[in-house]
Amino acid sequence: MDLIEEIKKRSVHVDKGIEEYLPIDKPYELYKAARYLPDAGGKRLRPATVILAAEAVGSDLETVLPAAVAVELVHNFTLVHDDIMDRDDIRRGMPAVHVKWGEAGAILAGDTLYSKAFEILTHASGDPERILKCIDILSKTCRDICEGQWMDVEFESRTDVTKEEYLEMIEKKTGVLYAASMEIGAILGGASEEVADAFYECGRLIGIAFQIYDDVIDMTTPEEVLGKVRGSDLMEGKKTLIAIHALNKGVELKIFGKGEATTEEINEAVHQLEEAGSIDYVRDLALSYVAKGKELLDVVEESEAKTILLAIADYMITRSY
């Protein structure tokens, strides 16, 4: 099974869905700003997950396509607003929305994506009570994401962030939207509450694994593959789980928060982290989350979709960028 191919088979429909459900209408520049990031691509892992979750419980793509598009728009909404807050000027290799349309434009583009997500989800086909449940999940998820982003911003000015706090932050920033993708797909696909709950938990675990494995990638992937210099998290002084582990072990990282460093200094820091077991610690943790997440899928019978979902779970901790 070719995972990329299987995701692609579904994401082409998501692409079309975005065009159909979020047309560029008047005022044109607002909708161009709103469509800019969704149109720039991305892996479409979240909407593919919505679709695969539905397939895995015996439903199909058509039934959940609006929900899949809604989830992708929520994801893009959070990116647009986060980039303003984090002053990240580049996204998907292009100038961020606030760089192209100004900050006011980016706030509004994000708000528009957000509104549209709920509008689209409201029009999903199926039992109204199931749709309402999905809207409830998505709105709660958005609030979690706000809480996670708030914690992330707050952590920047703190030196005493604990492992538990970090894990809560990334659960909210990343885990819950994967969780919601799995659960929404299952609910609209007609699954029982037991299956929907298991899917939510599976998504939450692999979402957390996805995010903490990002920290590993930042340390281990060469610049020519990653598209940015190795160890950039360290230089920015980010309290990633690797940094928290190392700092707790008393490791003194010369480049931490220094903004820049030579290749030798970066290599030395990575070596220190390897010695302290910090990279292995985080890699193992990601692996254990994925293993638990995969087990939860035992709740449904074998199927092509289930195989692909298991492959996505593995992809979270085997990708190199």
Place this chain on the structure above:
Amino acid sequence: MDLIEEIKKRSVHVDKGIEEYLPIDKPYELYKAARYLPDAGGKRLRPATVILAAEAVGSDLETVLPAAVAVELVHNFTLVHDDIMDRDDIRRGMPAVHVKWGEAGAILAGDTLYSKAFEILTHASGDPERILKCIDILSKTCRDICEGQWMDVEFESRTDVTKEEYLEMIEKKTGVLYAASMEIGAILGGASEEVADAFYECGRLIGIAFQIYDDVIDMTTPEEVLGKVRGSDLMEGKKTLIAIHALNKGVELKIFGKGEATTEEINEAVHQLEEAGSIDYVRDLALSYVAKGKELLDVVEESEAKTILLAIADYMITRSY
């Protein structure tokens, strides 16, 4: 009938609803930032309208309280984000959210209010199909508000804004949320589609009247009542309907867009606008919108709630601030 008293009777429940449905939870500072503006008061006209619309179709406060709170939170969400965009540092006589919690904090506080509004509305009591319809209305309304704010920002750098464009802008910025308040109250109150549609249109018209009458108030209300200097819209170079009317008539306003002016200069400008009929033109337009809006309420029988709704419509164009 004492209008303020009648609104107060309902808004005390809205205040309690905000406390109950949006508790200050962890991370505390995020929820404090989110609650800051709703707790600062405001007239609560929109949630009172939701409740009165429900009462006017034979339902009651309890049934629509969650929806009323949701509408008030959406209103506050738009204020928080608009203040960032417009660089308005004072709101309800207090420092704006972005002044107290920074821009990132204000973006997140707004997003949290927005998420919470949908979450609360999802839990409204009643027929799931009616709740879904209300979520659809509210999400579309939010998108309209984004479009209106986008137009407002865009108008700042244009000199050729037409009356039609201005009216579309304020319809979206203000009219639609009153419209949604009326329609949501009616729908959750069990009204027929005909009544719900009439209520929507009534709310739209009085919402537009509310906003264009603001322009009149800016010209006619003394500083000690208004809390800001008379003619501030003119000095800021705002393309209000009064300004558009005057500019179309070839009136040359010395203070337009000058940022400041003496009392004599302001008085002269107001006199010029009176001479050109611009203030009367806008006042009359507001009056005609309200008259049409009130007529639409013929769709329901006389009741105390209907009397209050009619009084709110009149209040839009009789208030002095």
